[in-house]
Every structure is written in structure tokens, then in C-alpha cells.
Amino acid sequence: MNVGSPPAPRSPATALVALLLAIAGCVVFPLVAVGCGLFLRGDAGVTASFVAIGLGAVAVLVSGVLAIVALARGAGKAMPIVALALDVLSIPAGIIAAGFAFLFASSGVHGRPFRKGKEALRTPTERGDAWSADGPRPRVEGLAPEVRAELAEGWLADASLEHASVAAFGALALDLVALGAPPALVRRAHEAAIDEIEHARLCFALASAYAGRSLTAAPFPEVVAPRARESARERRRRVAIETAVDGCVGEGAAAAVARSAAAVATDPVVRDVLARIAREEQRHADFAWDVLAWCLAVGDEELRAAVEQALAARAEAPAVSASARDALAAHGRIDERAWRAARARVQTSAVDRVVQGQ
Template structure:
């Protein structure tokens, strides 16, 4: 992580200043935030664990070490118990009625089999009968596309030009055998999980490498698409299929919506957890019925949603990397576009509560910022894709504002904590970290601007929260404390994401891989969000009236 301790402290102090604290006092207390976040801040009146105690559990290295030590001690005791007894609490897994998965359009085995319960594992490596994916006819003749046919794609063999989920024509590559893939990958033939062969990450290549276990196919449902990898699954894993998992909260802020948890492998263990798309966000998401809502992608004939003068360096980028960058920036643009509606709803909610002029002015300015963020992101997406990109129509059904002020107050506090106090704060930190890695000056400048704007939006959220809590009394403060606790606990408990393809290349172009993103979020929660939450939840926190005029 390249963001420095000093930059984290500056970010924290900016939020405390937004809450009305004197900056000189913040400077005097800054070291105590780092060293004593296990309970030195103001107590909260939340139900269960407070935001203060939650932050204390993972605040400093010493505290996290203590927590880990307790966890390790507990797991060691558990391991000792298992050594003395053959009962692990989990019935050993057996693949019932295994059926071979055939290569698409053939009677040839793919090397994978599926069990009666749906668990898929690889028994052997085989040659793929159809290693060459077919070109998409819709790409032929498309002007300024990355490719029109597979002949335009030269990075690997078995190339095809296909339309991706964003409507862009990009290079995709097949394979005939594991030898066609990079080290640490295997070739999954057409029919295993897609209608074309592809190389996927693999910690094992066949069941024989897994002892008494099986070389299982793990599926991860991410923001943009599904990803797959192979990993050994021991007979006593916590799960083998989604049917072994129950349901739970998708998002970290509220108990709803409830989604079916999924079984996947991470860090050597098969466990249940929410699907990866539950955590899809960029800045302030538009939440409707507990789920983020964005417009669909659109290949536009005009350039109205693209900022002018954005020219990233393209000369040394292969077609595959350009396609990934185009997809990622298009996704960011869609979330920034939806943020405009989120702030519009926020403004209406504030007006329903009689908010002071400053909060409304800052909200209007934030809407304008998000329009520019979306245009910058779509401009980068278009530059990488070689074609205009923009948002489609945004479905706003269910996004209305309640007329009951008391209900609105509770909803605003809940949304502020998730979308602004936590979401915007971490978005600012993630953009700052991405800017530190970006090598392209154009991309670095855009990320730096986004980081500055997101910090200002976070300050707005914290100021609005303090104003609401000052008016709402202990009941609202208690609810806020509980939301902070649940939000931070859920984010800290997120499972490790699978390894990203070409992570270093994407990082050089301003996109954090999942592991670094989780590291940034953990630091941000412990060193920025938690201290600010303790300050905001303190009954003594008062927003200066002059700053709200």
C-alpha cells in the first residue's frame, strides 16, 4: 500500500474537522487514535458492540495481533480436539453418481465430472476437440473496434474477436491443452462452464493431486462477470456446493436484502459467503431496496457522456488489457452516473427534514461532481475500447422519498453511514491509492481529482450525520452506532477474493486488485472511519451553526 500514514492522518483530520472538531486538538490527539483505539474514545450507546469497540478489535497492530492470537489459540484448541477425536462435526464428502461433463457438441469427455449434488471436479487433463473460439459476426466491419476478426488478435494462439458484456469487440483466446496456458493455469474445454475453451487459474490439475480430496471447480460471481479456478477440496470442507450454504445479508449495512450464500474456495478453504457482486460499489452507490442500482452500458452514437481531452497512452497495451480496462472504466462510469441520482434523492430527503442551506448547496455541488466523474470514466472506457461508451437508462422505480419525517430521518442515517461515511470515505482512499500506482499521467490526474472530490463528499456525509444525530437524540444515535458496527464488521469479514488476471498490469493503469483493495479498506476502517465514527457518535459533538448557514 503506497498511501502513507501521514496521508491517512490528514484524511482522518479532514473528517474530524467536518464534524466541528478543532484541528489543533485533533493533531494533539492523532497519536492516541493510532495507539489507543481499543476504547479511549467516547463510549457509544449502541446495542451490542459499539462502533468504538468494533474499531478497537482491529484498530492497531497490537490489537489485531491480540485478536488474531485469541483466534489462533481457539483454532489450536479446536485442532487438538479434532486430533483426539475423528468427529470433526462435518460429514466426509463423497461424490455420488459422478457423471462426465462432455465437451460442447461432442461425446468426448472434458476431464471434468459433476456429482449428483452439482459439485464439479477434474479427474484428468484432456485435449480439447475445439480449441478455436468462433468470431462474433457482429464485430466484422465495426469501425475503430479493438478487433473485427480473430486475425486482428496476436497476443496468443486460438484467437477470436467476440463481443463482451459491454458490447465491445475484444480479443479472446482459446486453448487446446494445459500446455497452452500460463504456469498455474489449466485449459477448461468448451462445455465445462462456457461454450468456448479458456485458461483458468488452478492450484491443482486433477484429483490425484488432492490426496483424499477432489480437485474442485470454484465459481466466484463478481461485479463484472463470473470467474473460475481449481482448488483441492478436502472431504471435511465446510461446503462443497451452494446447497450446503444458507442465506444471509448481501450488504454490510442492513439485514436485507437476504441472498443465497455461495460456496467457493479462498485461501485454501471452501466456505460459504455472499456472492461477490454484493460488494460492487464505486463511490456513493444508488441503493434501492438494499441493492445498488445502475444503468446498463450503452454503445452511444454521440460523445455527450465523455469528457474531452482524455487521451491515455495506448501504444504498448495489447488488445486483452485494453478490453479489461475499457470494461472496468465503463463500470466505474455507470456507478458514478447512478451517484447523481443518489445525491438527488439525498437532497430531497434533507429538504424533507428542513436541512440548513450549506448541506443543500454541498449536495448540489456533489451531484455536479458525479456527472464529471462519470464523463471522465466513460471517456477513458471509450479510449481503451476504441468506440463511444456511455450509460443507458437508469431504472428509478422504488427510489422515491418517504413523506414521513421520522422514517426519513432513520433511513437517511442508515444510508449516510453506508453510502457516505463509510462508502465515500473508502472510495476517496481507494482512488488515492490507485493514483499512487497509476503510471499514465492522464489516468493519475483523473484518479487524483476523483479522490479529492470523494473526500469532499465524505465530509458532507459526516457533517450531515452529525447534524441529524444532534437533532435525533439517543434513539437515533443508538441506531447509528449499531449500523456502524454491523457495516465495519461485515466489511472486515469479507472473504479473500480469488487472484486477478494481470493484476500488476491493471494496477499500473490505476485499478486496484482485490487483495490490495481489501488492504486499503482495512486500513481505512481502522485508521480513518473508526475514529471519525467515535467522534460523530459522541453526544458532545456539535456542528457549528455558522458552518451550516
């Protein structure tokens, strides 16, 4: 034995660590990825799912190395072999988990988000038909149960966000009044809120049809929570940034996504819903540009710089699973990659427009 060499790790301990990492990589992180896709939407869900899958891959890689080391040291074969078997199984498990995560996080049409601070809130949902009665009913015959479940989940998420948009435009109207905005802008904020009522109703109806049970909006008391006190300058800055990001870009992208989804949807009911939403979301994006123009006209260069900085933030578009893509697209669901690509295009155009002074 060389006196100057560090002691070799004990094989039983190495094998145990390999086994634990294999379990984490094959089971724990894929479940976390699916959970992130299920409970987080859009960029947040995709990013968190990617992180979980990435950590799982690292765990599997380290597990494989340690298992091979343990086998080479010959202090037992059971745990290293089980670890290696789990490492092999982790490959299809990770792929399946990624597919489900991205399907759960798949994007449809989203209105202007209701924000509490920087957090975008969504309306909770429950059983009931207050927001779905007498709504459109797509054809669901022949759809696989898992496809119907995904369609219901996706349209319910959109319904929740569209319902929250009603409150978002109500809050914007109050902000515009507080800032002394022209009456035409205040009126258009209220008109947009009325549009979002119909969008939410349509989405709840589609979600209910795919789910096979009536779904509706639950009480949403957070919308009346008092805001922090703001100076006029702080309010104008917040309204300008939220309008640029959530209105000019967010609703512009929503309109583009709805148009794309309508173009590939084969169910006539869904296609008509998407076409209507596309028209009205584009109108909301145009309204947002008018609000932003007014804010910048009464603001200063510091405000313009803050808006430019907010618009410049981008995220890379990830690859998305193609599972059930045709069936989902036929009923108005496009994948996250298409949503992020649309947002990136609108965002680039918005940055250029603000830099050039609209």
C-alpha cells in the same frame, strides 16, 4: 456377508456420482465464479465467487474419494479414472477462475450509490459518446488485449456507479429539503451531484479509450420510481444510516482508494483523473459527516445506536489474484483486497468517531 452390516454402495453408481461431481467442480463452479465476478461488483462479487469456488472444491474432494472407492471395488475403471483426471484439472481451473473473478470484481473509485430500498443500483450503459466525447485519452499502445479489456470493464463499471451517484445526490437533496435541513447542506448536495457528473464523464472516457469504442450512459428510469411513504422519523433514520455507510465510509474509502491508485498509476492522464476524483470524493465524505452530525443532533439516542450498528458491520478481506496487477495498477486499477482494506480502515475510524460523539 455380515447380516448386520449395511449394503455397500454399488460401484457403477458411485463412479457415476464421482464423475458428475468432478464435472461440476472442474467446469460448472469455476464458470459460476467468473459469472459472479463479471455481473456482481465489489463485496457481492467477491463473496459469491468465493462461495462458488468453495463449493467446487467440496465437489472435487467428494468426487476424488468416491472415484477411489469405485476403483477399489473393481467394477470398471473408465468413469473413476476420468473423474480423477477432472479432479486434477480442477485445481488450475479453479485458480484461473478465481483470478478472472477477482479481476472482474476489482474495485476502482465509486461515488455514493443510488439505492432503491437496500439495493444499490447502477446506470445501464450502451454504445455512444454523449458521456465520453472530448474526454481524457490514456496511452493504450502496447497493452495486451486482455489487459485492455479488463481496464475497459473496470472503468465502465466505475462510470456506471458514478453516473448513478448523480441521482443519489439529487435524491439526498430532496430528502434534506423534506427534513428541513439548513440551506448549506442542500446546496452541497447539489454541488456533489455536479462533481459526480464530471466523474462519470471522465470514467466513460477512459472506458471508451481502453475498449476502442465509444461508451455512454443508457436511460436510467429507475431513478424516478416513487419511494415508499415514510414518516419524518423513518426518513431521518434512513438518511442517517445511508449517509454513514455510503458517504462517511463509502466515499471516504473511495477517496483513499483513488489516492492510492493515483500514487501507483504511471499513465499521466489516469493519474490526473484519479487525483481529481480523490479530492472531490474526500470533499463528499466531509459533507457526509456534516449531514450525519445534523441528523444526530436533531435525532435521539435510538438513531445514534442504529447508526453505530450499521457502521459496525464488516466483511473479511479476501486474498486477490495478482494477474496483470502491474499493468492494471499503471492504469488506475487496484485489487479488491486494497479496496476492502481501505474501507475497513475508514469504517473503524467512523465507528470510533460516532461512538465518541463525532
